[in-house]
Amino acid sequence: MTGTTRDGRPILLRLDAVVDGPLVPWGEVTARASGRLTVGGLADDVPVTGTIEIAPLTRRRIRYRLSSGDHRLDGWKSIDPRRPVRSMTTLPVTISSASGQIAAEGVLRFDLRRDLLPFLGGLRPGGDAGPDPLASRWRGRPGRLEVWYSTLSDPVSGAGVWIHHELVAPADGSPAYTHGWAAVFPADGPPVLGRFGPDPLRPGAHPFSAGEVTMGPATLTGRAGDLGWRLTRSGGGDVLYTFPAWAWRREILPAAQIVTAPAARFTGTVSYGGRRLDLDGAPGATARIYGHGNARTWGWLHADLGGGDVLEIVAAVSTRPGLNRLRPLPLLRLRVDGRDWPAGDPLLNAARFTARLGLPHWSVRGRVGDRRISVTVTLPPGQTLAVDYADPDGAPAVCHNSERASATVVVETRAGGRWRREREWRLDGTAHAEIGSRDAGAVRRSPP
Amino acid sequence: MTPAPPGPASGRGPDRHRDSCPCHGVGPVPFPTRSAIGAAVGAVLGVEDPAEAERVAARLRALLTRLPWAARAGFHAGIGVLEATSWLVGGGPLAGLGPQRCDAVVRAVAARAEPVAFALKTMMIMARSADRWVPEPGETSRDPWLDCVPVTEWPRRSTADAVVVGSGAGGAVVALELARRGLRTVVVEEGRRFTTADFRGRPPVERFTELYRDGGATVALGRRPVLLPTACGVGGTTLVNSGTCYRTPEAVQDDWRRRWGLPWDLDPLLDEVERILRVAPQPLGVLGRNGELALLGAARLGWRAAPLRRNAPGCRGRGECVAGCPSGAKYGVHLSVLPGACAAGARIVTGARAERILVERGRAAGVVLSPSGAASALGGLPGTARTVWGLSGTDRTEILAPVVVVCAGALQTPLLLRRSGLGDHPHLGRNLRIHPAVSVAGVFDEPVTAWRGVLQSVGIEELHGEGVLIEATGGPPGLSSFVPPGVGRELRSVDGDRLAVLGAMVADGPRGRVYGRRRALLRYDLGPAEAIRLRRAIAAMAEVLFAAGAREVLTGLPGRPRAHSADLLAAVPLDGLHLAGFHPTGTARMGAPEAACPVDPGGRLRGVRGVWVADASVLPTCPTVNPQLTVMAMALAIARRLSGRA
Incomplete structure (x- = not known):
């Protein structure tokens, strides 16, 4: 996603997300996200990790909370049923320092033609294989x-x-x-x-x-x-x-x-x-x-x-x-x-x-x-x-x-x-x- | 419309009429003005100097631009009525008639359409008031620091521990308490911040329309319209109130405890609020002649009266409280409470209208804000209010918080809750009480100059047990709650300098209701008990004024506008009496009876978690006094309950 801060600096956010649960619109899923963030004059392609809370119907919100060593990014899309495409593709964010001071504020936009395929590509089912991926799965069933x-x-x-x-x-x-x-x-x-x-x-x-x-x-x-x-x-x-x-x-x-x-x-x-x-x-x-x-x-x-x-x-x-x-x-x-x-x-x-x-x-x-x-x-x-x-x-x-x-x-x-x-x-x-x-x-x- | 320059008439209109009309052959010279509004001003106010009439007309036009469209439309309709009557009575436009004919026209309108004449007169008096205004001398005091951020500069996505909607008497106290408890608190205010410097150097009438919602033209409809002005700015109505600080009467507190199950003992909280506001009896030195006459009249009657206790420690008696104190002496919450809240970490978002409260799974999650009209006035957001409202959800500002405290006032709180899908309680918006007020003036032989001295100076509590509270209330010309009787020459004959003005507020029942979701539509009807109290109040005020030496009392009653004794006044019908209400309360009543009270005795809105109400709307009944201290004490109690201290 790309965008600009309020004072016109460019923002670039690239994310991969891992979804731990079934991704259904009526549910609430928290995805683990990692990627890189660039904010003009503030962060240059720094790695970020965090979560994406996906609740488009129950909370009408998709919230991104990411952090790097020095900065925190918090923002959410507010889903508007009257403007589904626009509200799903506009992400206002606030970037603050580790001490909580607001460092930048801006809007990221998701370009459907440019970003959709990479986004879907970056959205992966989660790595939750249960408590122990080595544990035996055999439950007495033949064959x-x-x-x-x-x-x-x-x-x-x-x-x-x-x-x-x-x-x-x-x-x-x-x-x-x-x-x-x-x-x-x-x-x-x-x-x-x-x-x-x-x-x-x-x-x-x-x-x-x-x-x-x-x-x-x-x-x-x-x-x-x-x-x-x-x-x-x-x-x-x-x-x-x-x-x-x-x-x-x-x-x-x-x-x-x-x-x-x-x-x-x-x-x-x-x-x-x-x-x-x-x-x-x-x-x-x-x-x-x-x-x-x-x-x-x-x-x-x-x-x-x-x-x-x-x-x-x-x-x-x-x-x-x-x-x-x-x-x-x-x-x-x-x-x-x-x-x-x-x-x-x-x-x-x-x-x-x-x-x-x-x-x-x-x-x-x-x-x-x-x-x-x-x-x-x-x-x-x-x-x-x-x-x-x-x-x-x-x-x-x-x-x-x-x-x-x-x-x-x-x-x-x-x-x-x-x-x-x-x-x-x-x-x-x-x-x-x-x-x-x-x-x-x-x-x-x-x-x- | 561009006002025509005053001066000798030229062209075809008035001159042609003057030449052809037999009434102009000899005698008074007709108004050489061609402005319809200027002609109307001259006729209604009885101003014969065309230059003065045009000057007032120009101010009037400026005033109109700041009023809501309905008020502007009403005004122009009134001008239309005047013009139509002019053609019927005088055979031509008002601008072409001589003074006598003009007077006849306005008297005809006043006789047959008194509300039209009253509305025109009131607005014209307001516009003219700037002529008599003298700037406050001396240096401007420096207001304490407030952490105010216009919504256009506030991040569109932010979080807080608590959001307080409204920065008035209730909201400020809640913000102070929560911030001191360490909660990250954000106060959302629809209006902008006004400083003492903003109040100096400009006539009160110009400030008035900025300070008040709808330019001060909020009206409750009913059998008789009631003016309900409420302020909109950081500090809420404490910006513009008179500073009168009555403690909640013990009888009222008892009633709230007994009938409504409120657990609070307000007295210690009232003590605390009084300390914060520096409440003290008003010194006699700045009372003004108006207050002195009230004390004199009451003393001669043997009635209980005293200078009012106010939160204005350094009041110089400018009498402009209703348009913001130019001395910075009135200790409204923007000077007394909010600075402490900001010092403790609270932040104030100005020009932000709370669109709705976010509710998720039955609990508050935050608020959605949009720039109000004040935001575009602040700059940073180009465009008109229409484009502001047209912003989509993604452009709006959202603050996520698990606690939302609604302190938007009795007229706006029900609307916000309805917009948020929280307006299901059948009593939300009902039970509106306004503490209806009426004013009378005594005509004295000596100069009184009621606008010099403290605006609301003396309280006469003799009839408080009957629900009538009398207060000497002057006010700057044009902004006083008392409007002189008559139109045209009769109005001009009233010498405002020799009027002493008393006001009375009467305890009322739940007679009104707030409708609507975006704009408040108000309905209020006086009940028989209130009518009896009003008549009693008018008669009592007349008694005081006569006792103080008035030779005549202007009652405001169309049936008997002038009285020379107080006898029989209590029996005069109230038809046509113009009422105002300054203390709307009760639209989200707090109490134990679940079916009758949308808010529980702790201040929580019923049916949802995390939403609290802490403003005048929670008062279960009319507090029977000026409610500032009561609202603040109640808000303090609720905030302490919220933050776990009580």
Whole structure:
């Protein structure tokens, strides 16, 4: 939004908002907002955070309360039913200093042609995944699959680690069980896989605890064959909703994935085949899947881009009749500087991307707004594991996974009638990727 | 209309008439003026000097520009009636008639359409009053600091802990109390700030139309119209009242406690308010001859009378209270209470009309303001009032606050509550009491010059038990509540210098009602009890004046305009008597009976949380005295209840 102060100085306010509840006109919702504010002679593109109280009918008001270190911005749109457009697009604001002294007063205007799309883009469903995004969601219903998995890269040795915990509730009503595996992808040799389970889920304080394996809010311990691990996890950032938050919360889709700790750091030890990895702040992530089972075909990429920036892609073909004939639907989230792109609903944005799944190469491309992205992933054949397992419906599935994958990520912006390269990342052996399928023949063998 | 310059007539109008009319062949020279208003002034006031008539006409035109359209239309209609009568009686326009014919015309109008003649006469006397005005000598005193911000400069979005609508007697006290309790308090005032400097150097009549809502032409309709002037400015009606400070009578307090369930003991609060206002008996030195005659008359009758207690510690007796004190001596709330409130952090938004109170989920959330007519006069907002009202909601100023205290006065509070969707209580706007007032004048052989000395100087309380309070009330020429009888030469024959004026206010019942949402439409009808008291008051005032030595009393009663004794006056019909009311109260009555009182005994508006009323509209009955102290004490009590101190 742009505007002017009473004395003619320009104001520029750019905001992204995260709505924690359903955004309905007759309700009252408070959105968390963050963005940047410029006021001529007062603030130059300073970051601001705060809230937007959205109550267009009950209070006839949409109130913005933002603050930076030195200033507070308070203003609201007063919704006038006789002039709905004007009153919804005019925001008088008062900017005061931290001591409460009024520093500027002005009016911001929302240009429908210029600002509407970016605004809708910046309005994201909230990150409220419940009290604990790691907590088990299984409530005794058959035909469910729940997964907790963590992947990491050891920057010292170059090895990758994959720890996968599953809870399977078979569709035939037989007792649910847990199982899983761990794998190490050393830089200088073939990957090592160890399985654990099946064991019954042990109820308790931990989200996953079965047999010798435990996964707590900040700890991962266990043994799987020749492998053992004792890790603590720290940091991670906000939950990254690869699938829409509503789909995760309401369990509407056949399955959904979220990354609970997209930029975590792991410390501890992983032992395998008589060797040991001593990790100290190794970058990685922990993610969750919950649903009816695996997709018909899927591709997955987690790329830690450094500095808290991550790229997460899940491209999948549904098993549902009809949908299984469609091309893979890529759900892509790129988090840079704490902002997730593309904004808006990931499922709606999926139509803007195309995925070409294959082995050892697969790719995702697409454009949203004035940005486009191109991602190319390579799973090195010598450092890729093929892991087979059974879905809740009993169907076999195979995934080809590598925690030493390579990826190239290129982001371009449209400016001046041409595309300009904005950012580029190249990950050589630190990307975590997977291609899987229930049908071995469905995965295209791409040329090496 | 541009006034024609006075001087020898030329052209075809009057000269042609003078030449052709047999009445002008010999005898008095007709008015050589061509201005219809000038001719009307000459005829109604009996002014034979055409230059003076035109001078008054010019002032009158200036006065008219500041009056509401209805008053202007009424005035021009009155001029039309005069002109029509002139053609019927004199055979030509008023400007072409000689003095005798003019006199005959205005007398004919007065006989058949007395209200028309009265209205014209009143406005013309007001306009002429500036001729006799002498500026206040000496230096201008410096008013205390007030944190006033015109609404055009106030942020369109702001927050406060409490918003007080109105800065008069009630609002000022509430603001002081809340600000002292540490609440961020914003006072919203429709008018502008007037300083003592604004009151000096200009005749009272010019200030009068600025200070009063509708130029002072607020009228309650009914069987007989009642003038109800209310001020509009920072300080409210305390800007223009006479400064008379009566404590709430004990009998009234008892009645409020017993019948209306009010929990207050007002006496300690009255003590506190008196200290703030520096209330003291008026020293005899500046009473003026008018007050002295009142004391003399009362003493000869053996009646209780004394100089009034006033909040004017340094009063010099200019007698211009009704148009703002040019000496800065009258300690209105803009000088006594609001400075303390501002020092404690309260801020005053001027030129701001409270459009409505924001209510959300049954509780107050703030107020919506729009620039009033005063805001455009303050500058910063180009355009006329029409464009001001045309502003959309997003351009209006909003202040969010969980507490809104309505102190807009008995005539405006019901309107604001209705505009806010809070006017559902069946008694809101009803029960209007105005404390109706009437004036009489005694004609003395000696010069009295009633406008020299304190405007309201002496109180005669002998009949207070009967609901009649007599006060010696002078006032500057043209702004006195007493209008001399007659028109034309009869009016001119009244020597204003030799008139002593007494006024009386009578306790009244709930006889009136305030209608409307944007503009107040008032209705008031005297009841039989009030009529009896009025007659008793007129007779009593005549007794005092005769006892003081008046040779004649001008009663204001069309049926007996002049009396030479007080006998039988109490039996004269009141038909045609011109009334005024200066103390409107009771339109949002406070009390325990839920069905009869929109406001509960604590001052909260029933049916909503966070809205309080603390002005004259909460008084359950007529306080029977000048209500300034009562309103302030009541507001103090309510503010303390609000802020948790009581």
